[in-house]
Amino acid sequence: MHIVRSLFLLMAGVVSGVALLASCGDNLRLGASAPIDASAPDASAPIDAPAGPLALELFAGDIRGPGNLDGTGAAAHFYDPAGVASDGAGNLYVADRLNHTIRRVTPAGMVTTLAGTPGVSGSADGTGAAARFSEPIGVTVDSAGNLYVADSSNHTIRKITPAGAVTTLAGTPGMSGSTDGTGAAARFNDPWGVAVDRAGNVYVADLKNHTIRKVTAAGVVTTLAGTAGESGSSDGEGSAARFRLPKSVAVDSADNIYVADTDNDTIRKITAGVVTTLAGTARTPGSADGTGANARFTYPSGVAVDGAGNLYVTDWFYSLIRKVTADGVVTTLAGTADICGSTDGTGPAARFCLPIGVAVDGAGNVYVGDYGNSAIRKITTGGIVTTLAGTAGYGHIDDTGPAARFSDVVGMTVDGTGNIYVVDQGSNTIRKVTAAGVVTTLAGTMGVWGYADGTGAAARFTWPTGVALDSIGNLYVADRSNSTIRKITAAGVVTTLAGSPFVRGSTDGTGAAASFYFPSDVAVDSADNLYVADEYNHTIRKVTPAGVVTTLAGTAGVSGSSDSTGAAAQFNYPSGVAVDSSGNLYVADTGNSLIRKVTPAGYVTTLAGAAGVSGSTDGTGAAARFNHPTGLLADRAGNVYVADTGNAVIRKITAAGGTTTVVGAAGRAGIILGTNPGLAFPRSLAIVGDSIFISDSNAILLLRHGAR
Helix, strand or coil, rough: HHHHHHHHHCCCCCCHHHHHCCCCCCCCCCCCCCCCCCCCCCCCEEECCCCEEEEEEEECCCCCCCCCEEEEHHCCCCCCCCEEEEECCCCCEEHHHCCCCEECCCCCEEEEEECCEECCCCCCEEEHCCCHHHHHHCCCCCCCCCEEEEEEEHCEEEEEEECEEEEEEEEECCCCCCEEEHHCCCCCCEEEEEEECCCEEEEEEHHHCCCEEEECCCCCEEEEECCEEEEEECCEEEHHHCCCEEEEEEEEECCCCCEEEECCEEEEEEEEEEEEEEEEECCCCCCEEEEECCCCCCCCCEEEEECCCCCEEECCCCEEEEEECCCCCEEECCCCCEEEECCCEEECCCCCCCCCCEEEECCCEEEEEHHHEEEEEEEECCCCCEEEEECCCCCCCCCCCCCCCCCEEEEEEECCCCEEEEHHHCCEEEEEEECCEEEEEEEEEECCCEEECEHHCCCEEECCCCCEEECCEEEEEHHHHEEEEECCCCCCCCCEEEEECCEEEEEEEEEEHHCCCCCEEEEEEECEEEEEHHHHHCCEEECCCEEEEEEEEECCCCCCEEEEEHHHCCCCEEEEEEEEECCEEEEEEEHHHHEEEEEECCCEEEEEEEEEECCCCCHHHHHCCCCCCEEEEEECCCCEEEHHHHCCCCEEECCCCCEEEEECCCCCCCCCCCCCCCCCCEEEEEEEEEEEEEEEEEEEEEEEEEEC
């Protein structure tokens, strides 16, 4: 439980993924032959030569899942939808958190983008696509059709008219605090939930202040309940009450306010400023139905109220939708405790995955922002669950090709016979995919996180990311949340090469004496030395085959973008590494949106991009722009291929630093197969013979000239 609680509190960040492989052959090349042939000569045209149109195919897994595409029903894509709200006409509004947009969904499931530009964060007021948000989470709608948004990473409350004109109602972008005041003079600290009453007052769950705030239509902000910076669970009036990371609020027709007091595992009620606990017991998690203090919740994250005064709650940890009557009687409306999935069905037969937002319409239908599934779900008054928009493509099924299922493939490498090894982060497993597309689980157990050495299913990982292969067939895994580097033999025997589980640090040393801080990727050179993108230390580490760890470049705890040698160089959350045949390293310096080069002696230069300036421009050296790149692959001709994740494209960088876009369209996130291909969130790359493989969300994709 403590691991999950920590991961939950870290969810404001995006977990970076990774991968690599030094290619076989002098250039990255794609041929038009139908079968996948690991021994095929590298004699066909280069990937960006006019040898026929590039075609993207599904090799294994499912192309459904996250993205930013507008469309109807399953054709639409969301990226971690959080808050949802319903208007009087039955339209839904969705805070599409990691797309930085506000989306509209009609009763027929047609999705359009009302405000913001997908993948582009910021804080600009404006109309429609000209507006900018940064991880909006909460959304509510008033009787006139105006929307109010908790723009969480901007620490502001925004207003959107029915025509899509966005203004800032209260707070100042990028400035957190707890000050009461009017408009830009007020301060919030990661606001999550919003609700509006009949008079047009907006109530805010001010997460990191542990308070409930009130904002009038004129933008006057006051603190209704709780005291900023003081967490707890006390009932009481106004500032005497205490909350612990409240995430959602709802207002009924009598102006009672209900709060999902997330880290207290309770539902609270505020009447005329007096706070009481309606259901659950503070800091006593569980999933039991019952009345009042006898009921149990675990991280309730969303709350909505219907016309009869019934509450609907998204119980995040157990992936449940709960109903709470006005008298505090709690029942489970849909889902089964501790089973994360995407199945439509009735009551306990339905499945959700980490639901956050919830709304109810005038007819009593409940709508859920199913965060982990990147979908909007509908629950009728009879408890029948359907998927209104978006589609979940994740799962864990060992099978062949499209019949297999993954849960967020973030790392990938390939052996000399064409077997692909992938890090299936969402299921905490390492999977193997043969050249024929047959998927099996090599190590770990689906959905079971933790730390354990052992063989096959007995081993445990926690949010692993990168994977690499040495010359004799051993795999090495960056076990990110365990802050360790793990080794897996061809027989599936898992041991820990370096680091100690749950011990985060930057110590150089041998084996368990060394420490890492959320390592994200690994690469192997010709001498079987490992190189580690030690993401939260902002360093690149080297690990010998005997487990001796040293710091090759960067200084632990010091972020920046300086080029230099060894400890004088600086990185900003590096998340991907690759090594070429000469032993040079290439680093996806994700926080800087740069691609860096590190010589074997530790001399760091910037190959492409401009520090701290994200974008999608092709160009040479500093003229090129990237958007949070993650995975890398280096070929023997000196070209580097980049999974430019934030742009949803694959880029190529020549040895001279010239950057071009190989596949995908910047800003269009969603997997589209065929000759006008699109990517959602590419994370890693690998080459088998004349084909390039891309890990993207819940799928492994194949890119080459012509179709299979």
